[in-house]
Amino acid sequence: MSAPAAESTDILTIEDLSMRFPIRGHGLFARTTGEVHAVNGIDLSIRSGEVLGLVGESGCGKTTLGRCIVRSEQPTEGRLHYRGPDGRVVDLAALNVRELRPYQNQVRVVFQDPFSSLNPRMTILEIVGDPLKAGRIARGSELEERVAIMLKRVGLSPGHMRRYPHAFSGGERQRVNIARALITEPRLVIADEAVSALDVSVRAQVLNLLRDLQAEFNLTYLFISHDMSVVENICDRVAVMYLGKIVELADTAELYERPQHPYTEALLSAVPRPDPRLRGSGRRHRLPDNFPDPANPPSGCFFHTRCQYADEANCVEQRPDLRPILQDHRAACHHAEKLTLSGVEIENAS
Ligand SMILES: Nc1ncnc2c1ncn2[C@@H]1O[C@H](COP(=O)(O)OP(=O)(O)OP(=O)(O)O)[C@@H](O)[C@H]1O
Ligand code: SF4
Ligand SMILES: [Mg+2]
Numbered sequence: 610m611s612a613p614a615a616e617s618t619d620i621l622t623i624e625d626l627s628m629r630f631p632i633r634g635h636g637l638f639a640r641t642t643g644e645v646h647a648v649n650g651i652d653l654s655i656r657s658g659e660v661l662g663l664v665g666e667s668g669c670g671k672t673t674l675g676r677c678i679v680r681s682e683q684p685t686e687g688r689l690h691y692r693g694p695d696g697r698v699v700d701l702a703a704l705n706v707r708e709l710r711p712y713q714n715q716v717r718v719v720f721q722d723p724f725s726s727l728n729p730r731m732t733i734l735e736i737v738g739d740p741l742k743a744g745r746i747a748r749g750s751e752l753e754e755r756v757a758i759m760l761k762r763v764g765l766s767p768g769h770m771r772r773y774p775h776a777f778s779g780g781e782r783q784r785v786n787i788a789r790a791l792i793t794e795p796r797l798v799i800a801d802e803a804v805s806a807l808d809v810s811v812r813a814q815v816l817n818l819l820r821d822l823q824a825e826f827n828l829t830y831l832f833i834s835h836d837m838s839v840v841e842n843i844c845d846r847v848a849v850m851y852l853g854k855i856v857e858l859a860d861t862a863e864l865y866e867r868p869q870h871p872y873t874e875a876l877l878s879a880v881p882r883p884d885p886r887l888r889g890s891g892r893r894h895r896l897p898d899n900f901p902d903p904a905n906p907p908s909g910c911f912f913h914t915r916c917q918y919a920d921e922a923n924c925v926e927q928r929p930d931l932r933p934i935l936q937d938h939r940a941a942c943h944h945a946e947k948l949t950l951s952g953v954e955i956e957n958a959s
Contacts, residue, residue: 619692620657620797620829621678621716625650626687626702627853628673632904643904647673648684649853652931655797657692660823660830662844662861664837664876666900670853671833675799677702678831679718680709691716694796714744714793719786721802727774727782733760734770737788744793759788762825763818780811784818791822801833816843837880841865841955849873852903852911855931859938866952869940871916874950882953910943918948 628648631641647670655661663671676682678689680701689701691712701712717740720726727736738756741747747755757767763784774782783803790798800819804812820843823830834840840847840861847864849857849872857870868874875894897915901907909926913919923943931941942948 618656619654619690621655621692622688622690623651623653623655623674623678624688624690625652626674626677626689627651627685628670628677628682629685645904646853646906647903648677649906651687651853651855653848653855653858655829655831656846657829658827659845660832660843662840662847663831663833663850664835664840664847665850666876666896667835668900668903669850670903671835671850672801673853674850675718675801675831675833678797678799679713679716680704681718691797710744714740714746715795716797716799717790717793717795718799718801719783719790719803721805727785729774732771732773733765733777733785736774736785737770737792740789740793746793755792756788759792762822763788763791778811779807780815783807783815787815787818787822791826791828794826795828797829797831799831799833802835803832804839805834805836812839819843837865837876841880849876852901852906854911854941856912856942857940858931859935862955863935863938864952865955867935867938868950868952869934869938869945869948870912870942871918871948871950872912873940874952875915877953878951880953882956910941918944920944 626648627650629644629646632643632645633639634642651674665671673682677684684702687702690698691701692698734753734756737759738752741752741755756770760767760770765781765784777785803819804815807815822828832840832844844861846859847861848855849870851872857864857868857873864873865877868877875896878894894917899915901911901914907914910924910929913924916924927943929941929943931939934940934945
C-alpha cells in the first residue's frame with residue numbers, strides 16, 4: 610500500500626518504518642549472522658487527541674516501534690512526520706541529537722515496569738524534576754513547585770517528594786512514572802504496557818487517571834499493550850501488530866465486534882467474557898504456540914503458518930497489503946471479504 614498522506618488532524622504519520630537489529634555470533638571478532646526484523650515497513654497515522662491502541666503478542670515489535678518514535682532507537686528505514694504545535698511538520702527520524710531536543714519534551718514515554726524504571730537512589734523530586742533540569746526548562750524553587758503541582762495532579766502527596774521509590778507501592782510508582790512523563794507538558798505520550806505490571810484493582814485506577822489526564826491536558830496517546838481487555842476501555846482506535854506489521858486497524862468497537870483479520874479473531878477469542886451474550890458466536894480459536902522467528906519471517910502472509918484459513922495459492926506466496934475492507938476499517942488479509950470472523954461485543958467502560 611502507498612504511504613498515507615499526512616492529514617492536518619494527524620499528530621504523527623509513520624511512513625514505511627522499519628527497524629532491524631543485527632544478530633552477532635559469539636567470540637571476539639564475531640560477524641553479523643542475520644537480522645531480527647522487529648518492525649517491518651509500518652504505515653500508521655496517529656490522530657491528534659485520540660488514544661490509539663497498539664496490540665499484539667509478546668515479541669511482535671510494539672516496544673521497538675515506540676522506541677523508534679521517541680528516537681531511543683534510530684530506525685533502519687522510514688519517516689516519522691510529527692506535526693508540532695505551530696502546524697509545522699518535521700521528520701523525527703531524520704533529526705540529529707541536538708535537533709531532537711525540543712521534540713523530546715513534546716513526545717514522551719511511560720514505561721512498563723514501575724519497579725525497574727525508577728532509579729532507587731534518586732528522590733521523587735529528582736526523578737520527576739529531572740526532565741525539567743535536563744531540558745533547562747526550570748530549576749530551584751520553580752522546579753520544585755512544578756513537581757509539587759504535577760504530583761498532586763497524579764494523586765500523590767507533594768509532601769512525599771523527598772522520599773525514595775522504595776517507599777511507594779507499585780501503583781504509586783507508576784503515578785511517579787506518569788508524572789515524570791507529563792512534567793514537560795508533552796503532546797504525544799507513548800504508554801508502553803503502562804498498567805500491565807499492576808494488580809487488577811490498581812490497574813483500573815491508573816487507567817482512569819490516564820484518561821482524566823488525557824482530557825485535562827489534551828494529550829494524544831499511543832497505548833501499547835499485549836492485553837486486548839485493557840485496550841478496549843481506553844482506546845478510540847486499535848492497531849493490531851503481527852511480526853512487525855500492522856495487520857488490522859479500526860475504531861475500537863468496530864474492530865472488536867467485526868474483526869476482519871484472522872489474527873485479531875484469535876486474539877479476541879482469548880478475551881474473558883463472563884456474560885455469554887457478549888461473546889459473539891462463542892467459537893474459540895486458540896493460537897498455536899509456533900510464533901515465527903522474527904529473524905526469518907515466513908513467506909507470503911506472515912500469519913500463514915498459524916492461520917486456519919490459509920491457502921497455498923495466495924497466503925503462502927503473496928504478502929497482503931493493509932487495505933480498506935469496510936469504511937475506516939483496514940486489514941491485511943487476502944480473504945477478508947470472504948471470511949465471516951467472530952468478534953466479541955465491547956464491554957461498557959467502567
Ligand atoms: N536491542 C535489541 N537487539 C536485538 N533484538 C531486539 C532488540 N530489541 C528488541 N529486539 C527483538 O525485536 C523483536 C520485537 O521486540 P519488542 O520488544 O519490540 O516486542 P514487544 O511487542 O514489545 O514484546 P513484549 O510484549 O514482550 O513487550 C523481538 O524479537 C526482540 O527479541
Ligand atoms: S492472508 Fe491468508 S494466511 Fe494471512 S490472515 Fe488472511 S487467510 Fe490467513
Ligand atoms: Mg514490549
